[in-house]
Every structure is written in C-alpha cells, then in structure tokens.
Amino acid sequence: MTTTTTFREAFRAGLRESLSGDERVFLMGEDVGRYGGCFAVSQGLLEEFGPERIRDTPLSESAFVGAGIGAALGGMRPIVEIMTVNFSLLALDQILNNAATLLHMSGGQLAVPLVVRIPTGPGRQLAAQHSHTLEGWYAHIPGLRVLAPATPADARGMLAPALADPDPVLIFEQIGLYGTSGELPDDGGPVDITHAAVRRPGTDVTLVGYGGSLPTALAAAEELAADRVAAEVVDLRVLRPLDEATVLDSVRRTHRLVVVDNAWRSGSISAEVAARVAEKGLYDLDAPIERVCGAEVPLPYPRHLEEAALPAVADVVAAARRAIG
Template sequence: MKITYREALREAIREAMTTDDRVFLMGEDVGAYGGCFAVSLGLLEEFGPERIRDTPLSESAFVGAGIGAAMTGMRPIVEIMTVNFSLLALDQILNNAATVLHMSGGQLNVPLVIRMTTGAGRQLAAQHSHSLEGWYAHIPGLKVIAPATLEDARGMLATALADPDPVLMFEHGTLYNVSGDLDENAGAVDIEHAAIRRPGKDVSIVTYGGTLSTALTAADDLAAQGIDAEVIDLRVLRPLDDHTILESVARTHRLVVVDEGWRSGSLSAEIAARVAEHALYELDAPIERVCTAEVPIPYAKHLEDAALPQPADIVAAVKRAVG
C-alpha cells in the first residue's frame, strides 16, 4: 500500500493503542490539532482525550509525568515537538529516566518512549532545526533510535514500547512527507542492528535518519563515475551496531561518515574512533567525515543548504578516500 512516513508513524501509534490499553500519547497539540507534524491527526476522535492527551507548554512537566506513568505500569508515548525543545526536559531525561533503574538497584524500570522531530532543511532556523541526537547517544540508560525508512517508521515503535527501559525516537523533519509502498502486514522491527541499504565494494558510507537519502543520492552519483559505495543506515544510535560497521570496513577498506550533527564531539567522531580502535589496519585511507557546518542553523535557504551535508560534499569526501 502507498503510505507516507507520517502515516506509517500514525499507524504504529494506532496499533500500539489498540493492542495495549496501557499505551497513551501525550504532548503539545497532539490532540485537537492533530500534532505539530500531523502524525496524530484523527487519533483523538478514535481514542478519546484520556489516551490522546494535550499537555501544557512545559516539556519538563509532561516528560516528568510520562516518566511517572511509566514507573507505575503504563506505556506512555511522549511527543516533544523538536529536539531543541527537549533540552527543557533534559533534567527529566538524563537525571531521572536514564538513571532510575540503576539508582533503584534494578527495582524500577521506565518503559517510556519519547518521540521528537530532529534535523534541518525546512527553513525553521536555529531553535527548531538542530540535530542533537548524538548528545543523547552519549547517555547510558537510554536507547536511541532513528527511523529513516517507511518500514522503520512503521515498525520501531512497537519494539520500543516492549523495551523495559526508556527509548528516544528521532524523526527527521524532512521525512514526514516521504511516501512509498509498504507491505500491509508490516509490523515490528528490531531496534538493535544497522542495515546495509546499498551494497558496495569500494567505500563504506555510514549515516542515519535524514541524511540516508543524501548518502544514497551521492552513491548513485559515484556509481556513474565508477565508484561502488556501500551505504549503511545505523538505525540505532545507542547502542551502536559496531559489528555491521566493522564488517563493512573490512570489505571496502575505506570509511566516510555522514552526520547532520556538528563535527566536534559528534556521533561521527565516535564511529571514527571505534573504527580506528578496532579496524585500523583494515583502512587504506584516512577516515572522512561529512558534517553540518559549526554554526547555528541559518534561516535563509541558501545558507541552510550551505551548512548541511549535501550529496556533492559526500562525493568529494569519497573521492578523497578512494584517491
């Protein structure tokens, strides 16, 4: 069936709420308005205000409420409009959700899913466009996932809700309108492994989320020039699937990491470090990284485009690696 990314997310929420009475959705404008990005459109009419709960404009309050609900046996889905706004709930996420299991000596789990929009490319300027998921991938006690495909948008939520510990789900804002065919029987998918989206033999391109399509476009451009690039979709940012990355590097002997986060202290730096630690002698060239320019995301379209990883930037990085 033909479906968009946002519709796939909506179907995942609908299925979760239909099959488990403990599941409810809460966040700003998720009810009557249908969600800031229309993901929850129609769910209020279907499930009612007890399970589709509009919240006040206070991330710290409603994320905290979600943590409390999870600790008492519910399965909340908490929606934060953008990753930038999640910083207002960082105390709850880091000092509570991520730590309660350990601080209680294993007695208390927090089976909570927090969904949020991430990324740029929509001319929403600096307070709505950053990619901070690498920050959250730094935190023990959290699982961090980033669905880049329709199958993952449809299937990751069920697996996340079944996890006894908190899961953060990052949805890139440019993906909501992406459409394609999805099997009507599509269901839960694993949230443990990376996926090879395009096999290749000359270079490994590792990416995730909104930059997957950018990397695949670059790979097509490279193929026309005789360079066969393998494209890996991380899917899960914490814990990283080292095995898939290292196996790919062992085949191609070159690595380019594409990350919409800033280069300094980034997820791309972590991946590069792990490959250097565990597969240094497999490399035939220095590791290349393609990241967002180290500036707050600009509003003007031409400046935003210049700041973000583009296919041409990835092509240039691959050519440097391939030599």
C-alpha cells in the same frame, strides 16, 4: 507487496497499531490531540481513541515528561511527544537524571518503559532555534536507547519494540522526511531496534548515515555508481547502543569509510563512529576516514543558506573519491 506512503503516515500507522494493541499505551504532548500534532503525525487519533488516550498537555516539557516517567513506573506504556528537539532541553533533567538512571539506582527494581518521540533536524527553514540535530547528545547517556528511523518501515515498526523495552527509548523523527514518500511493506511488523542495516551493498567504499543524512548517503551512492564505484550504505538506525559490528564488517569489505552527519562535526555521532573504526578496524582501512558534517554555525533561516550548511550529495561524492584515491 509494498505501498507508497509518507513518513508522516508511517509514523501515524505505528501509533495507531500500538494504541490499538495495548490499552496501557497512551500518547501525550503539546498539541497532539485537537490540533493533530505540530507536524500532523497524530491527526485523527483523538477522534479514534478519545481524550484519555490522546492527551494534550500544558506547555511544560519538564512536567509532562516527568508525568510520563511516573506513568511508566505505574505500569502504563506512555508515548510522550516533545514538539521539537530544542524543547527537549527543557526536559533534560527528567530524561538524564530520572528516566535514564532509575533502573540502575534502584538495583533493577524500577524499570521505566517510556517512549519519547522527538522531531529533529533541519529541512523546513525553522532557523537556528528549531533545527538542531542533537541525537548525539542523547546517545551519550547510559540508560537510554536512542533510535533514528530513516525508512517508512522503521518509522512504523520501531515503536512497538520500543514500548516493549524496559528502558526509556528516544525516537528521533527527522522533520525533513515527514512529507517525503517511500515504500512500506504491506506485511511489515515490528523491526529490529538493536542493529544497523546495510541499505545498499557495495565493495569500494562504506558510506554511513542515519536519520536525515541517510537519503544524502543513498543519493551519493547512486551518483558514484554511474562512475562504476560500488558504495555500500550503512544506516546506523540505533545510535545507542551503537552497532559498531555492522560498520566494522562493512569496512572490512570496502577498506574505506565516509560518515555523513547533519549534526555539527565536533563531538558528533560521526566522531564516535570514526573513533570506533580507528580503534578496532584501523588495519582494515586503506585510506583516512572521511567525515561530511553540518557546518558549525547556528543553522541559517534562508533556504539557500540552510542548504549550504548541510552535507550535500556532491560533498559526499567528493569525500568518497578522495578515499578511493
């Protein structure tokens, strides 16, 4: 059985289950308590769990991410929310130079079981300074696990295994998906945070997406199906460590690859996926790899320009048709 729910409600359900199941878990960040979260994900949790477990912080990302690292080192299981991904840059020193390195630098003695939730991406007309897709930057950093849930089941189920991971985990929540709805299994629990997932089987071309680009890939596959083209859709889900095996297995079946990425093309996750397939699956390809990415401009504010700067279904369909030839 499944229930139709919004991504916002699915993320909230994951938070509620984690807070209820382990007294070491607490949530902190800007406006997560009394205001209910910048995107209303934590709405109602302050009343349910109290101010010791749902903590509003000062406007200092470096300070409260650092406090989360300290709490994790002290045996707690902190969930830190950074309001949007652009503000995460203010805590990059703590994330890169402390959270990601302490286990290595201590010879395995100091694990940092910290979870950082980061709303990311375009779709809400938040303009150039608040619409970044920077997951690929963080996926570059050894010592982190980087997750990008794109289904309600992952939105709810990724948090529990992330909290159980001895390494710091960043969960990137696509802002444009918060208000959208999807099916959530009634008996769903923790989900795999190691492997990619095939969301739609196919034999003619592989479409790879993650986070906010997955709905575009799925919609393109549906349009291609009307022309009797069977597109397989792979949801990366985990950006570090990248599950290249699932992508390579799909390419062996379809012999063609299109990567869909809302981020800028240069130095992106799409570039990494394309490089790994070229390195390890070149002879399985019957056509050049196609990439459909965000335009390399600061994201515009007007809705029609924001949409024009992002991968469209028609762009993905056209790339798939080029690959098929």
